Amino acid sequence: MAPASEIEHPDIDDVDLSSVLLALADPHRRQVILELARDPKTERQCSTFVLPIAKSTKTHHWRVLRESGLVYQRAVGNGLYIQLRDEDLRRRFPGLLDTIAALED
């Protein structure tokens, strides 16, 4: 039986729009969200994202994305997996993801 993730995630109802917009305002974070949005149901390994930033900076962006409620993260063995909180976001902020994705895809 796989252990539950020890990583903390906010309840989607506690997430506020300001934090989400702030998270999406950063180009690197928005790129991650857009790549995830092309395959909304699929987990992806964090190490596969190509971004021109240090890995400690990546850690920072993962945290911002996670705490803003945009992504779900799961630790597996040595690595981290990341996934869009697709259903949660559609329920909490209907249309937002689709709109953002349509603007840059």
Next chain:
Amino acid sequence: MAPASEIEHPDIDDVDLSSVLLALADPHRRQVILELARDPKTERQCSTFVLPIAKSTKTHHWRVLRESGLVYQRAVGNGLYIQLRDEDLRRRFPGLLDTIAALED
């Protein structure tokens, strides 16, 4: 003949999504945009916005909104008028305004 506004506004094609999202991430600014969006074609006097902040802070927010391309401002006599850049925004960022407005209206 009324003089052309001397206030500078960015070309809508020079506006980038990060700046718009950053502008919308602030609750006070988002409140202004939402109030304007209820009457998108209508100018409104800046002094009629009720916000719990100092007037110098209001000036700051007007500038952020203007430079991010969200609003158009016009000086008339002693006062300032503000208006949503509705058509520009619909063309540049289709769906964005409607989505944001629907989330909090």
Next chain:
DNA sequence: TCTAAGGTATGATGACTATCGAACCTTGTC
């Protein structure tokens, strides 16, 4: 001409942000 109202300009402040490198921890693999 005096005055009140709408706005701007100018610092200043405290908080937060993105970024980095270096050190460290953990996990999987020889």
Next chain:
DNA sequence: GACAAGGTTCGATAGTCATCATACCTTAGA
């Protein structure tokens, strides 16, 4: 056990942000 890879933690830094009070400017009206 040794080692590499994936991530985190920990300062540190430089920049930006929202906020304020004060002083000032401009316009309209008495």
